[in-house]
Amino acid sequence: DDIRAYARNVVEKEIEKHAADGLGRVDYALASSGAFVVKHSEPYLVGKASNWVFLKSTKNGVHGDADKMLRPSFGEPGQCFPLKGSSGFVQIKLRTPIIPEAITLEHVAKSVAYDRRSAPKDCRVSGWLRAHDDLEVDTEKMFSLAEFTYDLEKSNAQTFDVLDSAVSGLVDTVRLDFTSNHGSASHTCIYRLRVHGHEPDAVSMMTMQLS
Amino acid sequence: DDIRAYARNVVEKEIEKHAADGLGRVDYALASSGAFVVKHSEPYLVGKASNWVFLKSTKNGVHGDADKMLRPSFGEPGQCFPLKGSSGFVQIKLRTPIIPEAITLEHVAKSVAYDRRSAPKDCRVSGWLRAHDDLEVDTEKMFSLAEFTYDLEKSNAQTFDVLDSAVSGLVDTVRLDFTSNHGSASHTCIYRLRVHGHEPDAVSMMTMQLS
Amino acid sequence: DDIRAYARNVVEKEIEKHAADGLGRVDYALASSGAFVVKHSEPYLVGKASNWVFLKSTKNGVHGDADKMLRPSFGEPGQCFPLKGSSGFVQIKLRTPIIPEAITLEHVAKSVAYDRRSAPKDCRVSGWLRAHDDLEVDTEKMFSLAEFTYDLEKSNAQTFDVLDSAVSGLVDTVRLDFTSNHGSASHTCIYRLRVHGHEPDAVSMMTMQLS
Numbered sequence A, B, C: 001d002d003i004r005a006y007a008r009n010v011v012e013k014e015i016e017k018h019a020a021d022g023l024g025r026v027d028y029a030l031a032s033s034g035a036f037v038v039k040h041s042e043p044y045l046v047g048k049a050s051n052w053v054f055l056k057s058t059k060n061g062v063h064g065d066a067d068k069m070l071r072p073s074f075g076e077p078g079q080c081f082p083l084k085g086s087s088g089f090v091q092i093k094l095r096t097p098i099i100p101e102a103i104t105l106e107h108v109a110k111s112v113a114y115d116r117r118s119a120p121k122d123c124r125v126s127g128w129l130r131a132h133d134d135l136e137v138d139t140e141k142m143f144s145l146a147e148f149t150y151d152l153e154k155s156n157a158q159t160f161d162v163l164d165s166a167v168s169g170l171v172d173t174v175r176l177d178f179t180s181n182h183g184s185a186s187h188t189c190i191y192r193l194r195v196h197g198h199e200p201d202a203v204s205m206m207t208m209q210l211s
């Protein structure tokens, strides 16, 4: 009976987590929360059978489908945004300034994928606080948040802790640079990037301004 | 082995329920089934970062996004409709007339929410049968279906049984009135309202007409 | 402890499968992968409360909503395409030529369905390789892939192995014919059809051409 109760409890907890966006963790880069793609490297728009890539317009160099990278994929192949080549980047304005704690990079699950050579491999994530959307970033105020390798053999949503969150301050913009992928010469697909962390309270805001 | 079979059985049952719209219970207020929002209190459209609230048109006082309240949220923050202030209402025409049995009110899960002060708190649900869409309701034929408090500490989809279904008759219109929320002065978000019950068979229809 | 580890393992595996499109199996008929509906029998467009059926256009006899049959339903009633009568067909161009191994036909789960009389019953699936989209099929090159009965008492997504995959060759087009449904005189709803199999490697391609 004890074990049965345990089993039931494990099931409920895990399904609850699954139902809560898969990880049960707040994502400040979610499109429906107000986050959006600020810029990205050249998209890969040639030779796709589906027509969605051709029909969407582009604003300030951001493709109309780029926010697919900031939306749930619900386990469906194709719910991603393809960037040209094996290296590239995407830069995201978060919903609100946060102290970043972790980054999740998601690709499609092995069991339903046609081909996972387009998955990103070596990645680097940086972040900063952007005074105005149109100003260039002051690189001195830029934090290196995480460096990691997306591993095709692990779970399809892989979370990486921020290197040393003590060193990091408030950020409202995050940039993913990928320098390699898992074998595709033509393109790299980003299914979803999530940014976890916490909003600073009034006290910590004051401390930051004093220091 | 017995316990293993039990564990597997629990898992399968729970996932089946999860896959069946989360509760495994028929919802007569689901938009894709033909239900729709008839009217609602003033929407909260100011100061939202996302543009979806501005671009949708309004028909007969019903905002184009109001049916978000009658669609699945898939655990995603923002898949709701915001109403102004801490009290308000939404009135729904069901797919078909039913004998109501329970009401489910859903908000976003704690683990992925940015802020849950906009969740509704004290609620009252009533229902009636509306002869014609354009007629005013005959308040004598109105049933009080449920009174409840949405609890932020419980599961995000909370189901409340109809007070005394013996007293209730056939309804095709249901109205949720919320009189408080969990702390937001500006708005209250409704993620989803579901109405459970059963369609009357021919015999019970006749009994109702005779009585 | 052993049993607890076992329970946790079962849960994780099952949720992973659920999160991977429900079955954890590659689907070459998925719309977002490039597959599309080539033709279908007459759609059922009369007397539906929802307006989606009226507003979509038709191209070459294929209704704008026909690809609902090639998309996930996420357990939601109504996420299907209705065809007129109790018999009919749908013909699909796959994402890429494959050696077919199994077919999955999905309807809505019993627990959330209003009425399942519109579910297809007796079915036959055939496949062939189509040189050009505008040519008629050479019936000698047509393979009978599966014959089955969709059972309302079983799981809502039912998978049927290809009769004798040794006999079958490469196909890029698949056709579902249903000859009966579960009781509706007016229409039959197809929630989703999936086609499983594998892409031939270079060696097996050569063998096929030689034989």
Ligand SMILES: [K+]
Residues within 6 Å of the ligand: A068, A069, A070, A071, A072, A073, A079, A080, A191, A192
């Ligand atoms: K996505």
Ligand SMILES: [K+]
Residues within 6 Å of the ligand: B068, B069, B070, B071, B072, B073, B079, B080, B191, B192
């Ligand atoms: K919703």
Ligand SMILES: [K+]
Residues within 6 Å of the ligand: C068, C069, C070, C071, C072, C073, C079, C080, C191, C192
């Ligand atoms: K579907």
